[in-house]
Amino acid sequence: MNGSSHAKDEPLAPDEVDAAFLKLVDSRHLLLAVSGGPDSLALLITIAGWLDRAGRKPRVSVATVDHGLRAESAAEAEAVARISAGFGLAHATLRWHGEKPAHGIQEAARAARYRLLADHAAAIGADCIATAHHGDDQAETVLMRLAAGSGIAGLAAMRPRVAVAPSLCLARPFIAIPKARLAATVTAAGLVPTDDPSNRDPTYARARLRGSAARAAAATLGLTRERLVRLAARAARADEALASVAQAEAARLIHPFAEGNGGVEILAEIFRLPEELMLRVLERAIAEAAGGATSPTVPLRLERLEALASSLRRAQAAGGTMRATLAGMLVALDAGGRVRITPEPPRRRGRRAPEKPPTSG
């Protein structure tokens, strides 16, 4: 599936397509996110072929988001609508009507795009959105995460399939497939994709990384797309295993804090866990204390979590107590080694103190 045994400009073969869509067979209704660019047109073309071959066929619909940022965008959405109709697939154009910010337009457009797609999925009863993120996107993401010194979860980069809401998943069937193979698939089908000039704008981080300097540096180190994609898959595998053990440990060690106002208590056994599991249980406890969530919803910076965990360990080893704040939560270690996490009391107006570093006592 990494395309290594295929020429780089070879269209996707049916068995590669079937392997890519394997994780989507249990979906009831798929919503394809198709911009009209080469990657997502390949998604449209190959899924149509796959539907002809597949035993169990999910219902498939298509949507194009018209961000209204370029003069051609309406015509591009119409072109996708026509191609979809040619394959017998329902298509909707979703327009971004909200206020457009002067700065950070790409980020705002992206957030609007995912919101419009999720709302449309709910409206038509789709249980999964499929995008055409590919191996080149994945390799870039892994490179950025490496450069940022990310942990295992970060190095796993974009997952082939994730739950984004209780009844909605986001699937990326092409995540291990080179971009050139997608373009070749579109060309072989005789279709002409649209060209989005913002993909080459050097002011955007992702596009910047596509710059020749970064690619050359990565190639010198042997960081090929194929290897980076493989690293992400292996990191995802390790991350899933760690997440499932962490979930079991969290269920065992985290309990509601009876006296408090929605806080939680972690049993002292947390200090016997390996560091990585301790961090994950701590993160989950903070998320639960923050909103009763069963999975972490508060994105915490790994460095801050690591600093908190090491302060807690030091204080516990010395038999002391400790208080610290993190992400609006008060974290308190008692002399018995229990860690209680409660929402920080509201600060007095006009006296917003900087977040306190951990203090041990």
Ligand SMILES: Nc1ncnc2c1ncn2[C@@H]1O[C@H](COP(=O)(O)OP(=O)(O)OP(=O)(O)O)[C@@H](O)[C@H]1O
């Ligand atoms: N206007 C659009 N309408 C529908 N789907 C889109 C649109 N733009 C992008 N997509 C979907 O999102 C995928 C990724 O697109 P792109 O690489 O441009 O996203 P991005 O801006 O880099 O952000 P991210 O990768 O985080 O989604 C595309 O392959 C396509 O499936």
